[in-house]
Amino acid sequence: MNNEKVLRGACIIGQSGGPTAVINASAYGAIRAGLDSDVITKVYGAANGIKGVLNDKLYIMDEEDPAELKLMLNTPSSELGSCRYKIADPDVDDTDYQRILEIFKKYDVRYFFYNGGNDSMDTCNKISKYMQRVGYDCRVMGIPKTIDNDLFGTDHCPGFASAAKYIATSCMEVYKDATVYDNSQITVVEIMGRHAGWLTAAAGLATYFGAGPDLIYLPELPFDMDKFYADVEKVYATKNKVLIAVSEGIHYADGTFVSEAETSATDGFGHAQLGGLAVKLAEALKKRMGAKVRGIELSLLQRCGAHLASKVDVEEAEMAGRVAVESAVAGETDKMVAFKRVMVDGQYTCEPMLLNLSSVANFEKKVPLEWINAEGNGVTKEFIDYALPLIQGAHERPTECSLPRYAKLKKVIAK
Numbered sequence: 001m002n003n004e005k006v007l008r009g010a011c012i013i014g015q016s017g018g019p020t021a022v023i024n025a026s027a028y029g030a031i032r033a034g035l036d037s038d039v040i041t042k043v044y045g046a047a048n049g050i051k052g053v054l055n056d057k058l059y060i061m062d063e064e065d066p067a068e069l070k071l072m073l074n075t076p077s078s079e080l081g082s083c084r085y086k087i088a089d090p091d092v093d094d095t096d097y098q099r100i101l102e103i104f105k106k107y108d109v110r111y112f113f114y115n116g117g118n119d120s121m122d123t124c125n126k127i128s129k130y131m132q133r134v135g136y137d138c139r140v141m142g143i144p145k146t147i148d149n150d151l152f153g154t155d156h157c158p159g160f161a162s163a164a165k166y167i168a169t170s171c172m173e174v175y176k177d178a179t180v181y182d183n184s185q186i187t188v189v190e191i192m193g194r195h196a197g198w199l200t201a202a203a204g205l206a207t208y209f210g211a212g213p214d215l216i217y218l219p220e221l222p223f224d225m226d227k228f229y230a231d232v233e234k235v236y237a238t239k240n241k242v243l244i245a246v247s248e249g250i251h252y253a254d255g256t257f258v259s260e261a262e263t264s265a266t267d268g269f270g271h272a273q274l275g276g277l278a279v280k281l282a283e284a285l286k287k288r289m290g291a292k293v294r295g296i297e298l299s300l301l302q303r304c305g306a307h308l309a310s311k312v313d314v315e316e317a318e319m320a321g322r323v324a325v326e327s328a329v330a331g332e333t334d335k336m337v338a339f340k341r342v343m344v345d346g347q348y349t350c351e352p353m354l355l356n357l358s359s360v361a362n363f364e365k366k367v368p369l370e371w372i373n374a375e376g377n378g379v380t381k382e383f384i385d386y387a388l389p390l391i392q393g394a395h396e397r398p399t400e401c402s403l404p405r406y407a408k409l410k411k412v413i414a415k
Contacts, residue, residue, distance in 0.1 A: 005330065005331035006039055007039065007110050007111075007137060007139065007329075007331075008039050008040075008041060008110065009039075009040070009041060009108045009109060009110025009111065009138075010040065010041050010042035010043070010044060010107050010108050010109045010110065010111070011034050011040050011042070011043055011044065011109065011110070011111035011112065011113065011325070011328075012044045012045075012046050012053060012058065012104075012107075012109050012111070012112050012113070013027060013030045013031060013034070013043070013044070013045050013046065013061070013080070013113045013115070013321075014045070014046035014049045014050060014052065014053065014080065014112075014113070014114050014115065015027060015046075015049055015078040015079075015080050015081070015082050015115045015116065015145075016049040016050065016082055016083055016084075016085075016114060016115065016116035016117075016119070016120040016123065017082060017084065017116040017117045017119060017120050017145065017146065018082070018117070018146070018147070018303060019076065019077035019078045019082060019303055019304055020076070020077075020145055020146070020147050020158070020159030020162065020163065020303055020304065021076045021159065021162040021163065021166075021303070021304055021305055021306040021308075021309045021313070022076075022158050022159055022162055022306075022309060022313050022314050022317035023077070023078055023115060023145050023158070023159060023317070024072040024073070024075045024076070024077070024078070024079045024407070025072065025073045025158070025314050025315075025317035025318045025321070026115050026143050026145060026158055026317045026318065026320050026321035027045070027072060027078075027079065027080060027115060027321060028069060028070065028072040028073055028318060028321065029317070029318035029319060029320065029321025029322035029323075029324075029325075030113050030115070030143060030321035030322065030324055030325050031043055031045070031061050031069060031072075031321075032069065032322065033321070033322045033324075033325035033326055034061070034111075034325050035061065035062060037325065037329055039329055040111060040325070040329065041108070042060070042062060042107070042108075043060075043061040043062055044058040044059060044060060044061060044107065044109070044414060045058065045059040045061050045080040045411075046058060046059075046080060047059060047080060047081050047411075048080075048081035048082060048083045049080075049081070049082055049083035049085065049114075049116070049120075050083060050085055050087065050096075050100075050114070050123055050127075051083045051085050052080075052081065053099075053100055053103050054096060054099050054100065054103075056103055056106075057413060058103075058107065058413070058414040059080065059409070059411045059412060059413065059414070060412045060413075060414050063410060063412045064409055064410060064412075065410075068407050068408055068409060068410075069407065069409075071398065071405065071406060071407035071408075072407045073314060073318060073395070074306060074309075074314075074395060074396075074397050074398060074404065074405075074406070075306070075404075075406040075407045076303075076304035076305070076306035076309075076406075077303075077304050079407055079409060084119070085123075086119065086123075087123055087126060087127075089126070090126060090129075090130050090133075094130070097126075097127070097130045100127060100130075101130075101131070101134065101136060104131075104136065104138060105136075107414065109138065110137060110138050110139065111138065111139050111140075111141075111325070111328050111329075112124075112127065112128075112138060112139070112140045112141070113140075113141050113142075113143055113321070113324050113325065113328070114127075114140075114141075114142055114143065115142075115143040115144075115145050115321070116142075116143075116144075116145050116146075117144075117145055117146035117148065117150070117151060117157075118146070118150065118151060118360075118361065118362055118363070118364065119362075120142070120145070121142045121144075121151070121336055121357055121360045121361045121362075122361040122362050124140055124141075124142040124336070124357055124361075125142075125334075125357035125358055125360075125361045127140055128140035128333065128334045128357060129334075132334075138333075139328040139331075139332065139333035140328075140333055140334060140357075141324040141325075141327065141328050141332065141333065141335055141336070141337070142324070142335070142336035142337070142357055142360065143320050143321050143324045143336070143337055144157045144158055144320060144336060144337060144338065144339075145157065145158055145159050145317075146159055146160065147159045147160055147162075147163035147192065147199060147302065147303055148160070148192070148193055148194070148196055148198060148199065149196065149198035149199070149365070150195070150196035150198065150364045150365050150366065151336075151338075151360060151365060152359070152360050152363035152364065152365050153336075153338050153355045153359060153360055153363075153365075154336075154338035154339045154355070154365075155338075155339045155340060155341040155350070156339055156341075156390055157339075158313060158316055158317035158320055159313070159317070160198060160199070160313075160390070161310040161312060161313035161316075161387075161390035161391050162305065162306070162308065162309040162310045162313045162314075162391075163192075163199055163202070163302050163303060163305070164198070164199065164202035164205070164310075164387055164390065164391055165202075165305075165308050165309070165310050165313075165391040166301070166302050166305035166308045167191055167199055167200075167202045167203055167206075167298065167302055168202050168203060168205035168206045168212070168391070169206075169308055170189075170298060170301075170302075171189060171203045171206035171207075171211075171212045171213060171243070171245060172206040172209070172211040172212060174187060174189060174243065174296065175206065175211040175212055175213075175243055176211060178241060178243055178294075179241055183292065184236070184240045184241060184291050184292060185240075185241050185242075185291065185292045185293075185294070186232065186236065186241070186242045186244070186282070186285055186286075186289070186291050186292070186293040186294075187242070187243050187244065187293070187294045187295075187296065188244045188246060188278045188281045188282045188285070188293070188294070188295045188296065189203070189213065189243070189244065189245050189246070189278065189296045189297075189298065190246055190247075190248055190277045190278035190295070190296065190297040190298065191203065191245055191246070191247055191248065191298055191302065192247075192248055192298070192299075192302055192303070193218075193219060193247040193248060193249050194219070194248065194249040195219055195249055195364055195366065196219065196220070196249075196364055196365065196366045196367060197218025197219050197220050197247045197249075197366070197367045198367055199247070199302065200216060200217070200218055200245050200246065200247035201216065201218060201367055201371070201379045201383050201387070202387060203216055203245035204216055204378060204379035204383060204384060205384060205387060205388065205391070207378070208384050212243070212245075213243045213244055213245040214235045214239070214242050214243050214244065215231050215232065215235065215242065215243075215244045215245070215377045215378065216244075216245045216246075216377060216378050216379060217244070217245070217246045217247060217250050217376075217377060218247050218250070218367055218372060219247045219249035219250050219251060220366050220367050220369060220372060221369070221372060221376045222251065222252060222253040223250040223251060223252055223258055224252075224253070225252075225258075225284075227376075228281075229285075229288060231375070231377050232244065232285060232289075233289070236289065236291070244281070246277060246278065246281060248277050250277070258277060258280070258281075259276055259277040259280065276297075277297075278295030278296055278297050279295040279297075280295075281295065282294060282295035283295075306397070306404065307397070307404065309394070309395055310390060310391045310392060310393060310394075310395075311392065311393025311394055311395045312350075312389070312390055312391070312392050312393055313390065313391075314395040315395075316339065316350055319350075319352060320337045320339075320352065323337050323352040324337045327354060332354060334356060334357050334358075335354040335355060335356060335357060336354070336355050336356075336357055336360050337352055337353075337354060338352070338353050338354065338355045338360075339351070339352065339353070340352070340353045348389035348390075367379075367383070368382075370382065371383040371386070
């Protein structure tokens with residue numbers, strides 16, 4: 001290591017935004033790399049993301065049992081706690097930033113790692129720029145996370161593959177259930193995804209393997225109710241049964257959401273909370289066609305289905321956390337770890353790369369339109385080829401009396 005790049009001090013690792021099946025794998029990768037580093041003097045975990053920093057509630061990760069820490073690889077959700085807290089523009093209000101700087105100085109924090117999605121990368125970017133502005137030497141790195149798979153610049157995001165695998169598997173199971181009787185039936189499955197349809201597109205994996213939705217609708221294209229009715233009636237006339245996958249964020253041409261549950265309530269970042277779409281579409285189809293119709297909302301189940309986690313996803317998530325720490329120790333800052341897909345002789349491999357935080361924050365990556373079929377109601381083989389390598393393998397899962405054995409951290413509070 002170049003001596004002029006050596007920076008000694010403590011680090012803070014925080015988790016933010018919606019949980020996933022593998023966000024703790026990223027945290028473990030970062031924590032383990034921090035504990036193993038000879039220049040990081042102390043490893044802290046922020047309780048509930050940036051709020052833990054602001055509230056001076058930090059966990060001392062050095063005091064955790066190594067075996068319990070390793071169980072984070074198989075523990076879903078955000079073990080350190082998460083938040084949805086939007087810090088202001090420092091030019092408008094720098095109160096939070098002054099507090100963060102105060103806490104950094106109190107614990108001699110010289111490394112800050114934040115694990116999250118678009119909004120989290122925005123928080124990371126703002127903190128990084130503020131520390132540079134005030135001349136406080138602190139290396140800031142973003143660790144990607146989102147089941148929505150909508151982070152700009154990376155081939156895919158940790159968390160997406162496991163959610164995609166859960167969705168594809170669940171759709172195959174729903175298909176088997178929905179086709180068991182000889183009577184007519186229409187089933188609508190609602191899948192997460194506000195503006196990007198990656199998760200709903202994953203239902204196409206089930207179709208590709210012969211037991212999935214007949215129709216798939218993504219928010220990348222405007223939704224037309226008359227076209228939807230025509231699509232359903234066409235399949236119904238042929239099969240007497242229809243399985244439909246819809247993204248919660250499908251919207252009409254004027255941009256308004258089809259979901260009847262869009263309200264003024266938001267998640268703290270101004271994003272409308274959606275829901276109830278499957279029920280709304282099911283009721284509309286029942287009224288129009290008189291058939292037996294069922295609406296199913298996968299809801300939170302798709303976020304933390306660690307029992308169906310992809311081994312590829314777990315390993316890449318751990319790598320993202322580890323690379324963030326190793327890169328920062330080597331002198332990098334103001335970056336997010338991203339993934340580059342490399343195909344060698346038809347075999348998939350993933351290589352980490354670094355992107356500037358400013359190029360990632362607040363940009364959304366959507367499903368390419370060429371990966372949606374010409375009718376706008378399904379996905380093409382290009383999407384299948386993209387997603388299939390990511391869902392491979394099953395990570396070894398420790399159990400206790402045949403139930404998952406999750407990490408049980410002591411969470412000793414720093415004073």
